[in-house]
Amino acid sequence: MKKGFRTFQPRFNTWDTQLHFPTNPHFLNEWRLHIDDAQTQFAGLSIAQRAQFLNDLAANFLNAKAEISKVYLRESGLSSERFEAEFERTHRTILIFAQHILKVDWQKTERSETENIQFSKQTLPLGTILVLGSSNFPLAYSTLGGDTIAALAAGCCVVLKAHPMHAGTSSLVAQCIAQTLQQWALSPFVFSHVLDDSYYWASTFAQESAVKAIGFTGSVKGGRALMDLAAARPEPIPVFAEMGSLNPVIISPNHHQEALAQIAKKLAYSIYTDAGQFCTKPGLILVQTEEANIFESVLLEELAHLPATPMLHPDIHAKFEARKRQVFQNKGFTRAENQEQLEGIFARWGIAKTQLQDLFNASSALEEVFGPFAVVCSYENIADLTKLFNILGGQLTLSIFTQEAQPNVQLLAAAQKIAGRIILNGVPTGVRVLEAMHHGGPYPASSDARFTAVGPDSIKRFTKEICMQVHDAL
Amino acid sequence: MKKGFRTFQPRFNTWDTQLHFPTNPHFLNEWRLHIDDAQTQFAGLSIAQRAQFLNDLAANFLNAKAEISKVYLRESGLSSERFEAEFERTHRTILIFAQHILKVDWQKTERSETENIQFSKQTLPLGTILVLGSSNFPLAYSTLGGDTIAALAAGCCVVLKAHPMHAGTSSLVAQCIAQTLQQWALSPFVFSHVLDDSYYWASTFAQESAVKAIGFTGSVKGGRALMDLAAARPEPIPVFAEMGSLNPVIISPNHHQEALAQIAKKLAYSIYTDAGQFCTKPGLILVQTEEANIFESVLLEELAHLPATPMLHPDIHAKFEARKRQVFQNKGFTRAENQEQLEGIFARWGIAKTQLQDLFNASSALEEVFGPFAVVCSYENIADLTKLFNILGGQLTLSIFTQEAQPNVQLLAAAQKIAGRIILNGVPTGVRVLEAMHHGGPYPASSDARFTAVGPDSIKRFTKEICMQVHDAL
Numbered sequence: 001m002k003k004g005f006r007t008f009q010p011r012f013n014t015w016d017t018q019l020h021f022p023t024n025p026h027f028l029n030e031w032r033l034h035i036d037d038a039q040t041q042f043a044g045l046s047i048a049q050r051a052q053f054l055n056d057l058a059a060n061f062l063n064a065k066a067e068i069s070k071v072y073l074r075e076s077g078l079s080s081e082r083f084e085a086e087f088e089r090t091h092r093t094i095l096i097f098a099q100h101i102l103k104v105d106w107q108k109t110e111r112s113e114t115e116n117i118q119f120s121k122q123t124l125p126l127g128t129i130l131v132l133g134s135s136n137f138p139l140a141y142s143t144l145g146g147d148t149i150a151a152l153a154a155g156c157c158v159v160l161k162a163h164p165m166h167a168g169t170s171s172l173v174a175q176c177i178a179q180t181l182q183q184w185a186l187s188p189f190v191f192s193h194v195l196d197d198s199y200y201w202a203s204t205f206a207q208e209s210a211v212k213a214i215g216f217t218g219s220v221k222g223g224r225a226l227m228d229l230a231a232a233r234p235e236p237i238p239v240f241a242e243m244g245s246l247n248p249v250i251i252s253p254n255h256h257q258e259a260l261a262q263i264a265k266k267l268a269y270s271i272y273t274d275a276g277q278f279c280t281k282p283g284l285i286l287v288q289t290e291e292a293n294i295f296e297s298v299l300l301e302e303l304a305h306l307p308a309t310p311m312l313h314p315d316i317h318a319k320f321e322a323r324k325r326q327v328f329q330n331k332g333f334t335r336a337e338n339q340e341q342l343e344g345i346f347a348r349w350g351i352a353k354t355q356l357q358d359l360f361n362a363s364s365a366l367e368e369v370f371g372p373f374a375v376v377c378s379y380e381n382i383a384d385l386t387k388l389f390n391i392l393g394g395q396l397t398l399s400i401f402t403q404e405a406q407p408n409v410q411l412l413a414a415a416q417k418i419a420g421r422i423i424l425n426g427v428p429t430g431v432r433v434l435e436a437m438h439h440g441g442p443y444p445a446s447s448d449a450r451f452t453a454v455g456p457d458s459i460k461r462f463t464k465e466i467c468m469q470v471h472d473a474l
Numbered sequence: 475m476k477k478g479f480r481t482f483q484p485r486f487n488t489w490d491t492q493l494h495f496p497t498n499p500h501f502l503n504e505w506r507l508h509i510d511d512a513q514t515q516f517a518g519l520s521i522a523q524r525a526q527f528l529n530d531l532a533a534n535f536l537n538a539k540a541e542i543s544k545v546y547l548r549e550s551g552l553s554s555e556r557f558e559a560e561f562e563r564t565h566r567t568i569l570i571f572a573q574h575i576l577k578v579d580w581q582k583t584e585r586s587e588t589e590n591i592q593f594s595k596q597t598l599p600l601g602t603i604l605v606l607g608s609s610n611f612p613l614a615y616s617t618l619g620g621d622t623i624a625a626l627a628a629g630c631c632v633v634l635k636a637h638p639m640h641a642g643t644s645s646l647v648a649q650c651i652a653q654t655l656q657q658w659a660l661s662p663f664v665f666s667h668v669l670d671d672s673y674y675w676a677s678t679f680a681q682e683s684a685v686k687a688i689g690f691t692g693s694v695k696g697g698r699a700l701m702d703l704a705a706a707r708p709e710p711i712p713v714f715a716e717m718g719s720l721n722p723v724i725i726s727p728n729h730h731q732e733a734l735a736q737i738a739k740k741l742a743y744s745i746y747t748d749a750g751q752f753c754t755k756p757g758l759i760l761v762q763t764e765e766a767n768i769f770e771s772v773l774l775e776e777l778a779h780l781p782a783t784p785m786l787h788p789d790i791h792a793k794f795e796a797r798k799r800q801v802f803q804n805k806g807f808t809r810a811e812n813q814e815q816l817e818g819i820f821a822r823w824g825i826a827k828t829q830l831q832d833l834f835n836a837s838s839a840l841e842e843v844f845g846p847f848a849v850v851c852s853y854e855n856i857a858d859l860t861k862l863f864n865i866l867g868g869q870l871t872l873s874i875f876t877q878e879a880q881p882n883v884q885l886l887a888a889a890q891k892i893a894g895r896i897i898l899n900g901v902p903t904g905v906r907v908l909e910a911m912h913h914g915g916p917y918p919a920s921s922d923a924r925f926t927a928v929g930p931d932s933i934k935r936f937t938k939e940i941c942m943q944v945h946d947a948l
Contacts, residue, residue, distance in 0.1 A: 040887065110910040117900065119910035121931075124890060126923065212923075231705035235867075235917040238924075259948040393709075403947055413514060416598060416940060426591065426945035436584040436593035438941035443709040449938040450600065450712075457595075457939075464923040465931075466890060467912035471900035473877055474733040 023194040028204060031192060035128055035157060035210045038189035043125045043155045047101055050155060053184055054098035057152075058091055060176040061144060068139075071168040076138050077310040077345070082274055090139045093146060093433050097153040100456040120468040125155030127212030129462055130205045132226075133163035133170055134217035135312055136277045136370075142166070143173040143193070146454055147215030147240070154462040156212075157190045159205050164197040165313050171195075202226070207233055213462060216241040217279070217453070220444045227447055240461045241447040242440060244368035245396035246283040247428045250411065251295065252382065252402040253288040260291055261298045263401050267374075268302035270427035275311045275347035276372035280397055280428040283368055285376045286385065289355075292378040296353060299376065300336050308338075308346045311371065317345035320371035324350045327365045327375065332358030347372050356384055366392065382408055389414040394442025394449065397421045397428035418442055420449065497668040502678060505666060509602055509631060509684045512663035517599045517629045521575055524629060527658055528572035531626075532565055534650040534657075535618060542613075545642040550612050551784035551819065556748055564613045567620060567907050571627040574930040594942040599629030601686030603936055604679045606700075607637035607644055608691035609786055610751045610844075616640070617647040617667070620928055621689030621714070628936040630686075631664045633679050638671040639787045645669075676700070681707055687936060690715040691753070691927070694842075694918045701921055714935045715921040716914060718842035719870035720757040721902045724885065725769065726856065726876040727762040734765055735772045737875050741848075742776035744901035749785045749821035750846030754871055754902040757842055759850045760859065763829075766852040770827060773850065774810050782812075782820045785845065791819035794845035798824045801839045801849065806832030821846050830858055840866065856882055863888040868916025868923065871895045871902035892916060894923065 045053065061068075065087060072083050109120040129151040133142035140146065143160050151158050162170035174193035181190050194201040205211055206229045214230055216223050216239065223241030230239045251263060270282050287295045311317040328335045332355065338348040349372040352365065356379045359365060365375050379385060398419035400407045407424060415422045420441030431439050431454050439454035440446040446453065451461050519527065535542075539561060546557050583594040603625040607616035614620065617634050625632050636644035648667035655664050668675040679685055680703045688704060690697050690713065697715030704713045725737060744756050761769045785791040802809045806829065812822040823846035826839065830853045833839060839849050853859060872893035874881045881898060889896045894915030905913050905928050913928035914920040920927065925935045 108910055110908055112906060112908065117906075119906070119908055121910040121912060122890075127891075227705070227710060231701070231710070236701060236705070236921070238922065255948075262948045401948070413518075416596075417601075419940065421941040421943060423943045424945060425947050426943060432586060432591075432593070434584055434586065434593055436582055436595040436941055438595060438939050441940075442938075447710070448712065450934075452939065460924075464916075465912050465926065466893065466915075467895040467910055467926075469895060469897045469900060471898060473899050474729075474736045474875070 023196060023201065027192075027194065031159070031189060032208070032210070034187060034189040038187035039125075039128055039157045039210070041187055042157055042190045045155065047104075047106060050153065051098040051102050053180065054094050054101075054149070054153060056183060057144075057177060057180045058094040058098070060180050061094065061173070062091055064172060064176050068169060068172050071172055072138055072166070075166045075168050076312055078138075078274060078312070079309065086137060086139045089433065090144060093140070094144070094149050096433055096456060097149050097459070100459070101153050104459075116472060118470045120470075122466050122468060123463050124466060126462050126464045128157040128159065128210050129213050129215060130159045130161070130202070130211045131215040132161045132202055132218065133166075135163050135165050135316065136279070137217070138163075138166040138169045139173070141217045143170040144177060145217075146458060147217075148191075150458045151215070151462045152191075154459050156462050157192075159192045159194065159211065161202045161205070162193060162195045164195070167195050203229060206230060209235065211237065213237050214239040214241075215453075215461070218243065220244045223447060224444075238461070239447050240451055240453060242279060242396070242453045243444050243446060245279055245394075245441065245445045246366065246368055246392065247280055247395060247397045247399070248284045248286065248392065249282045249399040249401070249428070250385065251285065251287040251291065252400065252404070252407065253291065255291060255401065255403055257294055259403065260295050264295050264298035265302050266427050268299050268306065270429045271374050272303060272306045272349055272372045273429065275309045276349070277312055277316070277370060278429050280431060281372075281374075282399065282428055283374050284365075285374055286379055286388075287376065289378040289380055292376070296351070296376055300351060303338070303349050303351070306349075308340060308342055311345045311347050314345050316370065317347070320347070320369065320373070323364075323369045324371070324373050327352050327362070327369060327373070330354070330358065330362035330365055333362065333365070333375075349373065351376055353377075355379070356388065360387070360391070382411060385411065386414065389418060392418055394445040395419040396439065396441045396445045397423060399423040399426065399428050401425050420445060420452075497670060497675065501666075501668065505633070505663060506682070506684070508661060508663040512661035513599075513602055513631045513684070515661055516631055516664045519629065521578075521580060524627065525572040525576050527654065528568050528575075528623070528627060530657060531618075531651060531654040532568040532572070534654050535565055535568065535647070538646060538650050542643060542646050545646055546612055546640070549640045549642050550786055552612070552748060552786070553783065560611060560613045563907065564618060567614070567623055568618070570907055570930060571623050571933070574933070575627050578933075590946060592944045594944075596940050596942060597937050598940060600936050600938045602631040602633065602684050603687050603689060604633045604635070604676070604685045605689040606635045606676055606692070607640075609637050609639050609790065610753070611691070612637075612640040612643045613647070615691045617644040618651060619691075620932060621691075622665075624932045625689070625936045626665075628933050630936050631666075633666045633668065633685065635676045635679070636667060636669045638669070641669050677703060680704060683709060685711065687711050688713040688715075689927075689935070692717065694718045697921060698918075712935070713921050714925055714927060716753060716870070716927045717918050717920060719753055719868075719915065719919045720840065720842055720866065721754055721869060721871045721873070722758045722760065722866065723756045723873040723875070723902070724859065725759065725761040725765070726874065726878070726881065727765065729765060729875065729877055731768055733877065734769050738769050738772035739776050740901050742773050742780065744903045745848050746777060746780045746823055746846045747903065749783045750823070751786055751790070751844065752903050754905060755846075755848075756873065756902055757848050758839075759848055760853055760862075761850065763852045763854055766850070770825075770850055774825060777823050777825070778813070780823075782814060782816055785819045785821050788819050790844065791821070794821070794843065794847070797838075797843045798845070798847050801826050801836070801843060801847070804828070804832065804836035804839055807836065807839070807849075823847065825850055827851075829853070830862065834861070834865070856885060859885065860888065863892060866892055868919040869893040870913065870915045870919045871897060873897040873900065873902050875899050894919060894926075
């Protein structure tokens with residue numbers, strides 16, 4: 001939902017794929033005519049068929065890898081290592097869901113003990129889902145990303161609003177899905193791909209009665225706008241928005257020097273990889289006053305050695321620079337920054353150093369800065385952090401580094417209230433696709449703390465249950 | 475959320491229990507001071523302790539049965555048979571949840587295959603829940619009803635806004651909970667009981683930041699007002715509102731005469747029991763034209779024999795009479811009504827007869843009439859019902875009577891889209907507390923089709939998940 005991508009530098013402007021841009025507005029009428037039949041048809045596949053459909057989709061995606069790679073690299077400014085990792089993850093996610101739905105208990109049957117009645121609880125697709133592609137994951141959280149895969153696995157049709165920053169990649173991936181639907185002789189309306197550089201398609205489909213839920217990854221502002229739109233419908237629908245997060249990292253006291261240095265190195269990498277454009281990038285690091293100096297010096301040294309990388313888009317770069325300057329200006333904050341000569345949209349990392357008292361008065365530092373930036377804040381006692389927890393909103397992650405066997409009990413209890421994932425002795429970046437994963441958290445990290453956006457359980461966002469109660473005929 | 479209960483007829487006005495009415499407005503400040511500690515304390519019980527707490531609560535509830543019965547009967551106008559059934563059901567529900575939480579997988583652990591990291595998905599209480607007592611179930615959907623039991627079982631504190639029509643019953647039940655908290659030396663703020671005859675407490679607590687979800691049973695208007703309030707909060711929260719439903723009943727063609735008569739008898743009882751004051755009361759019956767006469771004559775005869783019963787409250791009675799008249803006035807509707815001389819708030823059943831064409835033009839007949847009333851509508855062919863499905867909103871239930879081994883395939887597919895529970899050859903009233911139960915449905919039957927308000931799975935409304943990701947210490 002970013003505007004202005006027409007000002008892309010030529011390097012990122014890859015309109016060599018066949019794009020109809022923006023999508024013809026008459027598409028809506030066509031979609032309305034066909035979506036109910038498409039939803040009925042797709043929901044009518046057996047679970048085994050749906051699993052095979054996903055496997056075929058994975059194969060088509062894999063076949064298009066070389067072509068997708070070419071466009072992805074030119075369009076996103078991300079590295080080829082990152083492409084490999086993101087492609088592999090996306091491909092694997094499709095296969096994980098194909099296996100997962102074969103294990104799910106789609107129907108649980110029970111007989112009433114006292115009456116001769118059979119009750120079956122059936123899990124069914126919720127209906128058609130609107131998914132908005134993200135800016136920062138052209139594959140894993142976009143056209144055939146976690147939301148789309150989970151929705152298709154649940155038996156839901158999808159309307160995908162492509163992110164304009166990688167419309168070319170999106171179109172190629174959409175072609176893989178269209179191809180699979182054709183092979184299966186399924187309606188092309190099972191998956192619809194719309195493109196624009198405004199809010200038109202997103203807000204239009206968000207209000208269509210056939211759309212029963214929305215999946216979104218992006219800013220709090222964008223997510224909240226969708227939530228408000230969805231709540232105001234004649235029939236309100238759930239929005240699963242994965243939004244902003246500071247991802248606080250707490251370094252407990254009493255780390256020996258070598259451990260502190262190791263933590264600093266890990267965090268430098270976590271802050272800077274792919275220009276810090278991750279929703280799980282650590283944005284606030286809390287370290288005990290006496291250990292702060294060693295930690296900071298290793299962190300800055302390490303950052304200085306990491307190679308410069310471009311950001312996703314000039315707009316993102318400009319916003320990053322502005323937000324970074326805003327945080328630096330807070331009273332009691334000192335600035336450390338990349339000293340290299342960098343041109344264009346290459347990311348200039350920044351670290352703001354401060355102490356707890358000043359952090360409390362700096363609201364601009366308590367919101368995500370999207371990019372390679374973090375606030376390093378010193379504290380005297382772990383107990384002082386309690387007040388911080390009270391003003392931090394919901395978080396996707398909270399990391400605790402500790403040398404003890406168990407972290408501080410109060411700290412852990414507070415973390416469980418505000419974070420969707422708690423990491424002991426590790427960095428928050430790198431969200432694994434596992435059954436035990438939870439990627440979400442209390443608002444504003446996500447719109448609903450009860451659901452994960454990553455892992456097989458994310459299918460629960462897009463299913464509903466009904467009860468079949470069968471009496472003997474009269 | 476009904477006004478004017480101060481005009482109760484003396485028979486229903488049972489202010490012989492110690493009521494602070496309305497609840498002292500300073501209570502809010504006190505609650506704000508204590509709720510976080512209460513939530514932490516209650517969530518800190520082990521699962522075994524929480525199960526024992528529920529068992530003790532069930533015992534205290536049972537001990538208070540005679541006292542509760544006295545107030546319930548005077549306050550509600552419901553029969554002693556109904557009290558017995560509702561009391562037993564409520565008591566059993568507490569025990570079912572005590573057993574259920576011992577079986578739930580509160581923690582699922584997984585190791586990453588390629589890295590030395592342990593991931594555990596933990597299920598935790600969502601936080602404090604606001605529950606609004608219903609008008610029609612003084613026990614089963616009120617103070618210690620399904621929502622409260624599920625919330626406590628999940629480890630959530632509860633704020634209960636008593637329904638003013640049975641504030642006496644509510645206060646007695648609240649005393650059972652307070653007594654159990656005292657026995658366990660738990661904070662009295664684990665369960666707070668507030669009383670008023672306005673929207674003050676409901677709208678106030680709905681906007682408190684410590685409240686993380688709302689449970690409601692009542693009208694679409696009331697439920698939607700809460701949904702809008704919850705969606706507009708700085709931190710939006712989910713509302714689980716179980717609202718209105720027509721509960722259509724489709725009698726497939728080709729029933730022999732005796733079967734038709736049996737169905738009519740069952741439906742008469744289902745329409746009229748407890749003055750039809752059930753969210754699952756059948757409100758629309760569809761019968762094939764040639765079978766309509768036999769069906770209707772048995773239905774009316776049966777209704778004429780059922781004993782008159784009072785409604786819950788003068789306001790409900792007045793609204794019922796007004797809505798009934800409204801539906802009768804539709805073009806092409808004929809009226810059948812109770813011919814007895816009835817006084818006060820005794821329910822005068824009504825049946826409106828019509829045909830499909832006229833039903834389509836009668837929007838007032840396509841909304842719930844709360845009370846002993848149903849529209850009996852004749853149709854020519856099952857296929858004609860497709861158009862009706864397109865204009866019916868979400869339904870709690872949809873019943874199909876058929877002599878075939880399987881109901882019509884299109885009918886079943888359409889039913890799965892709009893109803894939370896599909897009943898073959900049975901009436902919709904009588905919601906069993908079972909794992910396979912689903913009590914809910916697409917909007918406006920409920921606010922979220924994905925969740926049930928009845929049965930052990932209803933606990934899922936009030937839990938969230940987090941991931942604990944544990945690396946080895948450095």
